[in-house]
Amino acid sequence: MSNPGVTEAVDRLSLSKFDLLIDVRSPGEFAEDHIPGAVNLPVLDNDERAQVGTIYVQQSRFLARRIGAALVARNVARHLDTVLSDKPSTFHPMIYCWRGGQRSNSMAIILAQVGWRVSVLKGGYKTYRRATQGRLYESALPFRFVLLDGGTGSGKTAILRRAGMLGAQVIDLEGIARHRGSLFGAVAEPQPSQKWFESLLLDQLDRFDPAKPVLLEAESNKVGNRSLPPSLWQAMQAARRIELVVPLEARAEYLVRAYPDIIADRPRLERILAQLEVYPGRKRLAAWRELAEAGDFRELVQQVVELHYDPAYTHSRKRDERPRLATLNLPSLDEAAIDLAARQIAEQLSTL
Numbered sequence: 001m002s003n004p005g006v007t008e009a010v011d012r013l014s015l016s017k018f019d020l021l022i023d024v025r026s027p028g029e030f031a032e033d034h035i036p037g038a039v040n041l042p043v044l045d046n047d048e049r050a051q052v053g054t055i056y057v058q059q060s061r062f063l064a065r066r067i068g069a070a071l072v073a074r075n076v077a078r079h080l081d082t083v084l085s086d087k088p089s090t091f092h093p094m095i096y097c098w099r100g101g102q103r104s105n106s107m108a109i110i111l112a113q114v115g116w117r118v119s120v121l122k123g124g125y126k127t128y129r130r131a132t133q134g135r136l137y138e139s140a141l142p143f144r145f146v147l148l149d150g151g152t153g154s155g156k157t158a159i160l161r162r163a164g165m166l167g168a169q170v171i172d173l174e175g176i177a178r179h180r181g182s183l184f185g186a187v188a189e190p191q192p193s194q195k196w197f198e199s200l201l202l203d204q205l206d207r208f209d210p211a212k213p214v215l216l217e218a219e220s221n222k223v224g225n226r227s228l229p230p231s232l233w234q235a236m237q238a239a240r241r242i243e244l245v246v247p248l249e250a251r252a253e254y255l256v257r258a259y260p261d262i263i264a265d266r267p268r269l270e271r272i273l274a275q276l277e278v279y280p281g282r283k284r285l286a287a288w289r290e291l292a293e294a295g296d297f298r299e300l301v302q303q304v305v306e307l308h309y310d311p312a313y314t315h316s317r318k319r320d321e322r323p324r325l326a327t328l329n330l331p332s333l334d335e336a337a338i339d340l341a342a343r344q345i346a347e348q349l350s351t352l
Contacts, residue, residue, distance in 0.1 A: 004108035005119040007094060010035070010128045012206040018094040018119065019087075024103050025125065033195035035096070035128050036203040041079045043072040043103050072106045079107075080114070091116045100124035129195070136198055136229035142210040145235050146325060146349060147218035149317075150244030152309040153251030153301075155333040155341075156217050158258070159244070162342035163215060168349050169208045171216040176200045179224030180259070197226045213352045215345065240325040242345060246333060248310070252302035254333040263297050273304075 007014070015021060021038035023030050026049045030040040044052060048071050056064035084091075093116065097103035100123045112118045121127060135141075148156050157174055164170035174180055178191050192200065208214055218241055221228050228236070246254075262268055273288055284307070291300035326348060330337050 002112055002117065004095075004105065004112045005117070006122050007119045008122045008127060010121070010131045012203075015094070017092075019091055020093040022093050022095045022107070023125070024095060024097050024107050029098065029125075031196075032193045033129070033199055034125070036199055038096075039083070041083060041107070043075050043097075043107055044068065045075075048075075069106075072103070076107050076110050080110075084111075087116070089115055092119075094119045094121060096121035096124045096128070098124050099126055132195075132198055132202055136202060136231050139231060141205065141231050141235050143205065143208065143235065144213045144352065145239040146213050146215050146352070147236060147239050147241035147322070148215055148244070148345070149218040149241045150246065151251065151313045152305050153255040153333075154244040154246045155251075155254055155330070155338055156244065158333075158338050159342050159345065160215060160217060162338055163346045163349075166342055166346040168346040169212050169214045171201070171204055171214060173201075173216055173219050173223050173228070176204070177223035177226045179226070191224050191226055194226055198229055201229070201232070213349050215349060238322070240323045241320075242325050242348070243327045244341070245327060245329045247331065248302060248306055250330070250332045251305060252298050255301045255305070256297050266292065 009015070015035065015037070021035055023034050023038040023040050024043045025034075025040070026042050026044060026046045027040060028046045030038075030042070034040070048068075052064050052068040052071070055067060093111065095104045095108045095111070095118060100121055104120050104124060108118045108120045123130075148160055150156050157172065157180075160170050160172060161175075164172070176192075177197055178189055191197070205214075216236075218236070219228065221233050256263060262272070269292055270289070273285060273292070288300055288303060291297070291303070328341055328344060330341055
C-alpha cells in the first residue's frame with residue numbers, strides 16, 4: 001500500500017486528472033470558498049473544530065490532539081461508509097485542508113491504506129487562494145473583452161445569456177454575484193463571499209478559449225457588495241463595447257415583466273424605493289408610493305428609470321472613452337427582439 005503523494009498544481013488541467021477533489025475543512029470554511037468542483041467531506045465539523053481549538057488553547061495540545069484524532073477517525077469512517085463506499089480500487093482523489101497539514105494528511109493516510117492512489121495538496125487551500133489572487137490581482141488576463149452596454153432595463157442580461165446559448169463566450173457577472181443590478185438589487189439568496197465570487201469567476205474564465213472574445217455586461221466595479229478583481233476591472237476599462245438603445249417605454253414594460261417577484265412583494269418594493277430617498281426627494285418618492293399602491297407598476301418603473309437611473313447613465317457615458325464596436329437599436333424587448341439581438345452580437349463576436 002502506497003503512502004499519499006503530494007501535488008502543488010492547482011490549474012484546471014492538473015486538477016482534472018483527479019477523480020475527486022476532497023475538501024476536508026469544516027463546512028463553514030468550505031462555504032466561504034473552495035476549489036470549484038470539490039466536495040466537502042469534513043474531518044471536523046464546525047462545532048468539533050471549535051471544540052478542539054478551545055481545548056488546545058485552554059487545556060493542552062496533547063488533549064486536543066487525542067480528542068481531535070477520535071473525532072477525525074469517526075468522521076472519516078462515516079465518509080468511507082457513505083460518499084466513498086462505491087469508489088473502485090483505481091480511485092485517485094486529491095485531498096486538501098487549510099494548509100495541507102494534519103486534517104488532510106489524516107484522511108489521506110487512511111484512504112491510502114485502503115489501497116487508493118491519494119494525493120495531498122501541498123500548502124492546502126492557501127496554495128489555491130494564492131494562485132487565484134495572483135491571476136486576478138497581479139496579472140493581466142489573457143482575454144479580449146467586449147462590453148454589452150445600455151440603460152437600465154435594456155435586457156442586457158437576457159441578451160447576454162442568449163448569446164451564450166448561441167456559442168458566444170460570455171461572463172454573467174450578475175449571475176455569479178447573485179445580484180440583479182441597480183434597480184432591483186439582490187436576489188432572494190445571499191451573495192457569495194468575495195473569495196467564492198472570485199473562484200467562480202476564474203473557473204468560468206478557465207473554460208474559455210483566449211483566442212476568442214469574451215462578452216460581459218458593462219458593470220461598475222461592484223456588483224452588489226462584490227467587487228470586481230483588479231485584473232478584470234482594468235481589462236474592462238480598455239474593452240470595446242456594444243451599446244443597446246431601447247425606448248424608455250419598452251424598458252419599463254420589460255422590467256415589469258422580468259421581475260414579477262419584486263412587483264408582487266410590496267414590502268420589498270418599498271425598501272427599494274426607500275433606498276432612493278436621498279436622490280428623488282420626498283415628494284417624488286411619495287408619488288411613486290402612490291403609483292405602487294394603485295398597482296400602476298409600469299408607470300412607476302418608467303418614472304424611476306427616467307428620473308433616477310437614466311440621468312446617471314447619460315452622465316457616465318459622456319465620460320466613457322471606450323471605443324464603440326456597434327450600436328443596436330431595439331424597438332422592443334420581446335423574445336423575438338432579444339433573440340435577434342443576441343444572434344447579431346454572437347455573429348459579430350465570431351468575426352473579431
